[in-house]
Amino acid sequence: xxxxxxxxxxxxxxxxxxxxxxxxxxxxxxxxxxxILVVGSGLAGASAAATLGEQGYQVECFCYQDSxxxxxxVAAQGGINAAKNYQNxxxxxxxxxxxxxxxxxxxxxxxxxxxxxxxxxxxxxQCVAQGVPFAREYSGLLANRSFGGAQVSRTFYxxxxxxxxxxxxxxxxxxxxxxxxxxxxxxRTEMLDLVLVRGHAKGIIVRDLVTGRVDSHxxxxxxxxxxxxxxxxxxxxxxxxxxxxxxxRAYKQGALFANPCYTQIHPTCIPASGDYQSKLTLMSExxxxxxxxxxxxxxEDCFKTPEGIPEIGRDYxxxxxxxxxGNLAPRDIAxxxxxxxxxxxxxVGPGGRGVYLDFIDAMRRLGRSVIEERYGNLFKIYNNxxxxxxxxxxxxxxxAAHYTMGGLWVDYNLMSNIPGLYVxxxxxxxxxxxxxxxxxxxxxxxxxxxxxxxxxxxxxxVTQLGVRRPSPDHPAFRSxxxxxxxxxxxxxSIRGNRSTDSLHRELGxxxxxxxxxxxxxxxxxxxxxxxxxxxxxxxxxxxxPGSGEEFNQSLEKAGRVADFLEFGELLCRxxxxxxxxxxxxxxxxxxxDEGEALRDDENYSYVAAWNFNGEHVAPSLIKEHxxxxxxxxxxxxxx
Amino acid sequence: MNFHLxxxxxxxxRAPGRMVDYEARNIPSEASFLEMLDIVNEELTSKKExxxxxxxxxxxxxxxxxxxxxxxxxHGCGYAGGETTCQLYMRKFSNGSTIYVEPFRASSFPxxxxxxxxxxxxxRIIQAGGFISGRSGSASDANACPIPKAxxxxxxxxxxxxxxxxxxxxxPNGSATLFVAAKVTHxxxxxQGKLEAxxxxxxxxxxxxxxxxxxxxxxxxxxxxxxxxxxVEFISRANRHYTMASLRTVIGNF
Numbered sequence: 018x019x020x021x022x023x024x025x026x027x028x029x030x031x032x033x034x035x036x037x038x039x040x041x042x043x044x045x046x047x048x049x050x051x052x053i054l055v056v057g058s059g060l061a062g063a064s065a066a067a068t069l070g071e072q073g074y075q076v077e078c079f080c081y082q083d084s085x086x087x088x089x090x091v092a093a094q095g096g097i098n099a100a101k102n103y104q105n106x107x108x109x110x111x112x113x114x115x116x117x118x119x120x121x122x123x124x125x126x127x128x129x130x131x132x133x134x135x136x137x138x139x140x141x142x143q144c145v146a147q148g149v150p151f152a153r154e155y156s157g158l159l160a161n162r163s164f165g166g167a168q169v170s171r172t173f174y175x176x177x178x179x180x181x182x183x184x185x186x187x188x189x190x191x192x193x194x195x196x197x198x199x200x201x202x203x204x205r206t207e208m209l210d211l212v213l214v215r216g217h218a219k220g221i222i223v224r225d226l227v228t229g230r231v232d233s234h235x236x237x238x239x240x241x242x243x244x245x246x247x248x249x250x251x252x253x254x255x256x257x258x259x260x261x262x263x264x265x266r267a268y269k270q271g272a273l274f275a276n277p278c279y280t281q282i283h284p285t286c287i288p289a290s291g292d293y294q295s296k297l298t299l300m301s302e303x304x305x306x307x308x309x310x311x312x313x314x315x316x317e318d319c320f321k322t323p324e325g326i327p328e329i330g331r332d333y334x335x336x337x338x339x340x341x342x343g344n345l346a347p348r349d350i351a352x353x354x355x356x357x358x359x360x361x362x363x364x365v366g367p368g369g370r371g372v373y374l375d376f377i378d379a380m381r382r383l384g385r386s387v388i389e390e391r392y393g394n395l396f397k398i399y400n401n402x403x404x405x406x407x408x409x410x411x412x413x414x415x416x417a418a419h420y421t422m423g424g425l426w427v428d429y430n431l432m433s434n435i436p437g438l439y440v441x442x443x444x445x446x447x448x449x450x451x452x453x454x455x456x457x458x459x460x461x462x463x464x465x466x467x468x469x470x471x472x473x474x475x476x477x478x479v480t481q482l483g484v485r486r487p488s489p490d491h492p493a494f495r496s497x498x499x500x501x502x503x504x505x506x507x508x509x510s511i512r513g514n515r516s517t518d519s520l521h522r523e524l525g526x527x528x529x530x531x532x533x534x535x536x537x538x539x540x541x542x543x544x545x546x547x548x549x550x551x552x553x554x555x556x557x558x559x560x561x562p563g564s565g566e567e568f569n570q571s572l573e574k575a576g577r578v579a580d581f582l583e584f585g586e587l588l589c590r591x592x593x594x595x596x597x598x599x600x601x602x603x604x605x606x607x608x609x610d611e612g613e614a615l616r617d618d619e620n621y622s623y624v625a626a627w628n629f630n631g632e633h634v635a636p637s638l639i640k641e642h643x644x645x646x647x648x649x650x651x652x653x654x655x656x
Numbered sequence: 657m658n659f660h661l662x663x664x665x666x667x668x669x670r671a672p673g674r675m676v677d678y679e680a681r682n683i684p685s686e687a688s689f690l691e692m693l694d695i696v697n698e699e700l701t702s703k704k705e706x707x708x709x710x711x712x713x714x715x716x717x718x719x720x721x722x723x724x725x726x727x728x729x730x731h732g733c734g735y736a737g738g739e740t741t742c743q744l745y746m747r748k749f750s751n752g753s754t755i756y757v758e759p760f761r762a763s764s765f766p767x768x769x770x771x772x773x774x775x776x777x778x779x780r781i782i783q784a785g786g787f788i789s790g791r792s793g794s795a796s797d798a799n800a801c802p803i804p805k806a807x808x809x810x811x812x813x814x815x816x817x818x819x820x821x822x823x824x825x826x827x828p829n830g831s832a833t834l835f836v837a838a839k840v841t842h843x844x845x846x847x848q849g850k851l852e853a854x855x856x857x858x859x860x861x862x863x864x865x866x867x868x869x870x871x872x873x874x875x876x877x878x879x880x881x882x883x884x885x886x887x888v889e890f891i892s893r894a895n896r897h898y899t900m901a902s903l904r905t906v907i908g909n910f
Contacts (some may be wrong), residue, residue, distance in 0.1 A: 026713075044713050057773060064792070066767075067792070068792040071791055082713060082719070082721060082776060083721065083772075083774070083776070084720075084776065084778065084819065085779075086779075087713055087714075087719040087720055087721050087819075089713070089714060089719070090717050091714065091718055091719050091720075092714045092716055092719065101798070101799075103799060139793065139795070140794065141798045142798045143792060143850065144798075145793045145794070145795065145798040146788065146790045146794075146796070146800075146848055147787075147788050147790060147848070148787075148788045148815075148842065148843050148848050148849050149813040150805070150808050150812040150815050150842070150846065151808070152803065153802075153803060153804075153805045153808045155805050156802060157800055157802025157804050157805065157808075158797055158799050158802050162798035165736035169751070175812060175815075176812060176816075178718065178816065180718075181816075181818070182720055182812075183813060185815065188782075189782060189787035189788070189794075190787060190790075191785055192779060192782045192783045192786065192787060193783070193787045193789065195779075195783050196783035196784065203781070204776065204779075206679060227669075227768055227769075254716075256713040256715070256719060257712060257713055257714075257715060258713050290684075290686050291683055291684050291686060293687050293691050293694070293695055294682075294687075294877050295690065295691050295694055295715060296715045296716070298715075298716045299716070299882060338831070398708040398717065398743075398795075401717075401745070402743070402745070403738060403745050404686075404745075404747065418825055432725075433705065450736065467793070468792070468793065469791045471792070472791075512704065514699040514701060514702050515702065516697075516698050518694070518697070518698060518701075522760065558663055560701050560704055561703060562700075562701060562704055562706045562707065563706045565816070567667070567668060567769070568668065568709055568768055568769035568770075568772065569706075569709075570707070570709050571701065571706070571707060643879050
């Protein structure tokens with residue numbers, strides 16, 4: 018199989034315009050006839066469903082939450098990037114594009130990233146028109162803050178709740194379409210399989226999480242907007258329900274999974290404090306604008322109170338190692354540096370897995386009230402969780418799994434290799450390469466949903482004019498339903514005595530230790546050896562109480578963990594094959610003398626797309642080579 | 657820490673429910689309330705019993721999915737002071753105490769299973785008018801219309817609502833007025849939302865009535881439990897708008 022990314026011809030800056038001018042159009046009379054399934058209702062899903070509904074398509078939208086307003090995009094704190102250059106500080110579409118490509122360690126597709134930077138400016142217009150209450154200056158104009166990996170201030174924000182406000186904007190637009198009858202919403206509904214008819218994605222199998230009923234939905238096209246798979250680590254900043262099931266089931270139906278090993282570990286999270294812990298809480302990266310990261314210079318000082326350590330005894334290691342970006346070094350670098358100092362036994366707090374994030378200088382410079390205004394809600398969250406007051410003494414933070422750059426492979430149109438299957442937002446692999454910059458996830462989700470899919474979808478739909486939509490009674494749906502029901506029955510029949518949570522925790526710890534912030538051939542081979550054992554234990558000894566025909570959260574979890582247990586192998590296999598370090602993928606065998614990631618552009622400048630070849634058979638690797646025309650890949654330096 | 661739990665168990669929407677006793681043993685004081693329930697559920701699961709079902713997702717206080725009535729108070733915030741259930745920590749309880757755990761109680765929020773309730777009425781209220789109409793791609797430049805900082809901040813105060821439903825559960829009337837007032841205020845304050853403000857407040861309040869929520873009679877219980885700190889002043893604001901909008905529909909614009 019060869020992969021055609023379908024990048025339009027023409028100079029980089031004109032590709033998207035040329036594409037829009039030449040792509041097929043669907044008349045209003047025909048739009049009414051097409052049915053579109055949107056799985057997921059986060060920024061990508063809600064914005065796509067609302068926009069496509071607005072355009073006159075029949076849309077059905079699914080989410081596992083009780084309301085689309087709760088999708089995990091809601092939790093994004095810091096902000097959304099856009100190349101508005103309202104600050105007149107030298108920003109431009111090209112610079113945002115450049116920063117994103119560089120931030121991604123030259124492992125993303127130029128054309129996609131340029132388009133993202135290009136449409137970023139419209140997102141802000143769109144959101145303001147929807148009533149998103151972005152932060153403003155006294156002039157009444159929009160305010161900006163700076164964020165990791167950038168030297169300009171291009172991040173728009175709504176206190177520490179930017180994701181919430183953007184999602185509510187998209188959610189409200191979606192609800193408007195629901196009221197108009199353009200979108201039918203299916204909350205508390207989980208997609209359990211993708212259905213292909215004659216090789217095209219034509220529907221999905223879902224389970225109603227209240228009644229347990231398994232149902233088929235047939236359509237002309239399917240959009241997966243189901244987010245990432247950070248929860249494979251068990252402890253992550255993701256919501257408890259986030260899972261890989263939709264994308265993994267699509268993979269098993271033939272969709273290629275690209276770069277699964279590119280996972281992002283976020284540098285600023287509240288450290289874990291015990292085994293009972295169910296999730297890790299992020300403290301927005303925006304805190305690094307004013308907070309200074311440090312640990313004691315001597316490990317003997319780690320047990321002292323931070324106030325007891327004089328200035329001379331403190332190691333502001335990010336400022337020391339990266340003088341030009343300092344505390345705003347990109348996430349992968351900041352995380353790895355935190356791990357390094359903790360590995361040197363200079364970490365603080367329980368278990369020595371923590372570093373200080375100190376605001377004392379910022380409060381001296383700006384006054385406490387400014388810090389309160391900027392980060393008040395974050396300080397409150399921190400206080401509530403840890404019982405400590407960050408105005409008085411520095412926060413303790415530690416990296417945690419946060420975002421996954423890998424995802425289903427898509428072409429420029431955001432369509433996977435399965436005709437009719439589109440993948441948007443975090444669920445696809447397309448824009449962030451090997452590392453995502455802060456405030457770029459919200460940008461990508463909304464770019465995909467509001468501004469890209471309405472144009473690129475028609476490229477497929479014009480080929481489907483006059484093609485009859487299969488009915489949900491088609492044999493392909495019937496057999497997929499049977500498969501889903503059989504799997505549910507299998508899960509319920511294990512009747513062992515270990516909770517699926519405990520097995521998930523075991524998998525998560527294994528991956529965190531062996532395929533986390535630093536990876537090696539040895540650790541990955543170990544993980545690949547251990548994962549099948551946990552999987553075996555799962556199918557022998559998991560306890561999934563209750564039945565399939567009722568509200569059953571144990572069953573929901575069991576299905577998701579079962580998929581993580583298979584997907585974990587793919588993640589490690591990809592990490593093992595990539596004999597280089599880039600972005601979030603750090604192989605300890607491949608580093609410079611100074612301990613920085615050492616890329617191998619000659620051999621690994623490609624997207625690794627994995628093809629499922631059947632149960633118990635190794636997947637095959639298909640490469641999409643990355644060509645850089647506008648930017649010369651360089652060694653990433655933030656010094 | 658150890659706790660005696662009395663938990664509402666209800667197998668399905670139409671099944672009868674009852675309080676069931678459980679022991680929560682060896683709970684770390686740093687655990688959140690939901691993590692305490694996780695530990696209890698872990699034990700139930702290993703005994704092949706059906707664990708306690710409750711809604712939750714982000715576990716960082718922003719998604720609005722979780723919501724338990726703890727010792728009679730929605731989100732149990734008698735202890736934490738305006739936080740979601742997931743942000744309530746066990747160190748706030750005294751060791752050995754008895755804790756009553758129930759779902760949010762309101763006739764417009766029917767119980768689905770155990771502690772999980774159906775809050776889809778909130779979505780339908782938003783459908784009635786909780787938005788600004790505008791097609792994707794049709795917006796003018798974001799800075800074309802400056803908005804005074806104070807106005808934007810006030811709108812943000814209102815927009816912070818997480819839609820958890822604690823306001824309804826806390827209200828003796830089962831009123832959703834704080835929820836509606838927050839959305840009406842958020843959108844009506846902004847120039848972009850003014851055009852539709854009159855119709856919005858009418859439609860949203862009528863939808864709220866149709867869903868069977870009670871009226872507001874100024875108990876202010878909602879404000880006391882709101883995890884997003886939505887103040888009751890927004891209710892007066894929304895009422896004023898509603899009155900003016902109603903008048904205008906009778907006597908025309910003036």
